[in-house]
Amino acid sequence: MTATPRFTGDANPYGGGDPYADYRTADFSFTHHANLADRQLGAAVIAANDEFFAQRENLLVPGRAEFDPEQFGHKGKIMDGWETRRRRGASADHPWPTAEDHDWALVRLGAPGVIRGIVVDTAHFRGNYPQAVSIEGTSVAGSPSPEELLGDDVKWTTLVPRTPVGGHAANGFSTAVEQRFTHLRVNQHPDGGIARLRVYGEVVPDPAWLSALGTFDVVALENGGQAEDASNRFYSPATNTIQPGRSRKMDDGWETRRRRDQGHDWIRYRLAAQARIRALEIDTAYLKGNSAGWASVSVKDADDRGDGDWQEILPRTRLQPDTNHRFVLPTPAVGTHARVDIFPDGGISRLRLYGSLTEEGESRLAARHQELGG
Secondary structure, three states: OOOOOOEEOOOEOHHHOEOOOOEEEOOOOOOOOEEOOOHHHOOEEEEEOOOOOEOHHHHHOOOOOOOOOOOEEOOEEOOOOEEOOOOOOOOOOOOOOOOOOOEEEEEEEEEEEEEEEEEEEOOOOOOOOOOEEEEEEEOOOOOOOHHHHOOOOOOOEEEEEEEEOOOOEEEEEEOOOOOOEEEEEEEEEOOOEEOEEEEEEEEOOOHHHHHHHOOEEOOOHHHOOEEEEEOOOOOOOHHHHHOOOOOOOHHHOEEOOOOOOOOOEEEEEEEEEEEEEEEEEEEOOOOOOOOOOEEEEEEEOOOOOOOOOEEEEEEEEEOOOOOEEEEEEEEEEEEEEEEEEEEOOOEEOEEEEEEEEOHHHHHHHHHHHHHOOO
């Protein structure tokens, strides 16, 4: 399922490069997928058996972990991560049963989906990192409590078997389990600290929910949209453009390097399923001196092989900096994929494509949901 990590001295590519990391595992090919454990999507660490030295919530904090050598509290060194006490067997003051030989945390994914890879980052944990980690996943409908998730009737599937990890390192694990997961159980053996957790994968939405919505953003990450490819990701990832809500600062969108040729930049998306698009938004919030000058939008109704012709639904249009641009299409357009072209370079913060699923789109989405155990 997964291989034992191999460590190198190279800079870590996950998250745009992390110069603090002494080591990284060799496999980070999955990090082009969206982070399903993003707080912006609604992810949370809902329970942990122990968090004596550092709170469990730190696992999902965006950005790199920070280290202040002078920062101490009443319980000892304050670490930017999740850190448990040294395990000495069962203890009456632990908030959860400790019959196991390891510590654990329960993570609710922000969007259910198929997991392609996981990063367990032990940045700044040099003498207090776990010897090994293991990670399990489950799919439970609704909003289960920690007690319900820990019940005997919940089936957990191993995503990462017990595997040694390095300290002050970004430990990457590719996964190959074709199932839809809603929650993870992160185990550290026997105890110690983890700075950050990233869970990369493909969102698999609930088709019944999307059908009830009727008209919704068919390219939104939380609804199953994906940024499949982009011409340039120098400053920020293309996935930012389909994150929930409006951009809150400049690096919360997509920005490319300055072009010195005659070309232009673009992002290609896969929609939640085949949909009929009626309106769209292109937002350049917080991009003031670096927004795209112009943009156009096209859609493609691809067959099973991915073939199809691109149809322009928004011709090349002048954009204003730090502005949300709205367009109602004169004729609805049917497609499975979309593409935004910006001219010549710069950035946009969000793309919204409003529409509804076609009968074929609903049928295929329901079949995939059922196939993955949703």
